[in-house]
Amino acid sequence: MSEQPAAVAPILHVDMDAFYASVTQRDRPDLAQVPMWVGGAERGVVLSANYRAREYGVRGGMSVAAARRLCPAGVGVPGDFASYSEASRQVREILQTFSAKVQMASIDEAYLELPSGPRAVPAAEVGARIRAIVFDELQLTCSVGIGPNRLIAKMAANAAKPDGLREIAADGVIEFLHPLPVEALVGVGESAAAKLHRLGVTTIGDLAQLPAMELRHAFGPHAGLGLRALAWGKGGQAEFHGPGSRGVGCQLTVYRDLATVQDLHAVLLRVITKVGSRMRAADVLGRRLTVGLRYADFTSASTSATLSMPTDVTQELYQVARALCAKLRGGRLGIRRVGVRVTELSDRSRIAIQPRLDEPERGWSDLDRVGDQLILRFGRGKVERAVLTKAAGVAGSELPDRSLDWR
DNA sequence: TCTGGGGTCCTAGGACCC
DNA sequence: TCTGGGGTCCTAGGACCC
Structure with missing residues (x-):
């Protein structure tokens, strides 16, 4: 972690403006003229609101019911996450033409360390070019902050929002902050x-x-x-190659509170299956499993366990998760959210697998892979384990479900 | 107005070992 | 035999961010 003098390597923060809402209204120009938010028409929370809706006080994170009260004429739109991912990828590609050190901090934010030296382009000029190119190529606006470190760059971008640029010199940090x-x-x-x-x-x-x-x-x-x-303006000296993902998690809030163990297990398996397939797609194994439950009264609790061997096998994860779940709830039902998270990840290639002769794991592993491929080809809605479609007489695709993007 | 999903990081206590 | 300190791992929970 080298602490570079600020003037040598300024940090530039790019933050897309109202990202989900902006992408949505770019793709549906009829929505650009009205107050609009992404996050479902009736239920759930606002993920992103356009600036028209913000004039009424609508903000990300508030419940849709509250947004509707503030702005009865507003339009709620379900998210198109494939489109957001694609836009995010395009932004990253643009940024990578300006610096080899680009780190996406989330789907709509990135840090760049700019090349330094006597012949380097001034940071503010780079920022202005980035903003122009992003707008020309993607029809999206972003805000840019420049500062001696990540903290100041990010806060400068916040101060510049929307559609602006702000540069804070090293000797202007205190005055700004x-x-x-x-x-x-x-x-x-x-x-x-x-x-x-x-x-x-x-x-x-x-x-x-x-x-x-x-x-x-x-x-x-x-x-x-x-x-x-x-x-005092000191912060955010993280490495630029980045730590990568530290965990893979999935949680699901159900539409009606879970009242039977069968339903609970069905949802648990569903969530675990998603985590497992994402782990396999990323070629990582995990060693620690955390299960979290939220009850009807909104209290929540979690528990975790360390596995003897890292794994990505759905069946193994599911067995442990079920045991944790039983221990955690102690017979209690009325569950509105089930979450699972696998952490302490390691690359599959760095783990020496030691198969045992009586190991049933191989079979489950193969089954997971077949399942992953079926899902890739036919989509998640069409492929479910038999357990899911039989559970408690509830068809897999009709499990009570409040989530926005679960299919 | 009934409150999502995906993350990261930190703290603090207890167990265990030296 | 008793006591203390330090290190590490495990677990539960909380805060924060987008």
Whole structure:
């Protein structure tokens, strides 16, 4: 982790404006003139709202019911995630023509480390070119922030939104940062902001001046020091090749709360199957399995276990998940969400498989692969394990299901 | 107004070993 | 025989981000 002087290698942050909503209305121009959001017409939450809807106070994360109340004339549109992925890929390709060090931080955000040196193009000029090319080629707008590190680049992009560019020089960081409200600081969420307000902190400058004792008392030694560093504009020195994925997870909120063990197991298998096939597609094995449940009253709990051997075999994961699930709920039902996550991943190629003579695993492994290929060819809706279609008399494709994109 | 899905990272306590 | 400290792993839960 080399700490480069800011002037040598500025960091540029590209953040697509209202990404899902923008892609959707680009593909459906009739929607561009009306307040619109992505996230379903009746239920669930708003994933992304266009700027017309934002004028009414509609924001990402709020329930669709709340959005509809704020903006009764607004149009809710289901997401087209294939289209978003494609647009994201195109953005990445454009960015890679400007720097070899590009890291997508999410589907709609990227960091670039710019080439440095006496003949390098000034960062602001690069940012302006990126914005122009993205708009010309994709008909999408983005905002660009430039700063001496990731934290400042990202916050500069936030300040530039929408459709703008902002550059913060190394010697302008404090002047930029300290007047901002403390909740604008990346890393300060609702919980930390509430605590800070109670300490009388309203701006990032206030936070920077807060006595270390008070910070430590409120947040603990480590997190306290971390907050202080952020407030002084230090942060986000992550490596550019990136750590890759640290886990694969899937969760499903069902349309009607699960009332029988059979239904619970059917959903669990469904979620596990998706995780397993994604792991195999990524050629990773996982060693730790976490199961999380959310109950009808919105309380939730999770538990996890470490496997003796890393695996990507659906059947093995499912057996462990079932046991964890039983331990976790202790007979309780009325479950609205089932989640599974596999972490401590390693590349398949680096794991030496030690087959045993009595190993049934090989057969399951082959079955997984056949299943993956069938799904690729025919689509997920057509291919389900027999257990799923028989469970509790509920057809697999008709399991109670609240999710947005599950097919 | 009843509240999604996909992630990452951190903390803290207990077990266990040296 | 008793005590202490440090390191590492495991597990549960929380905060945060998009």
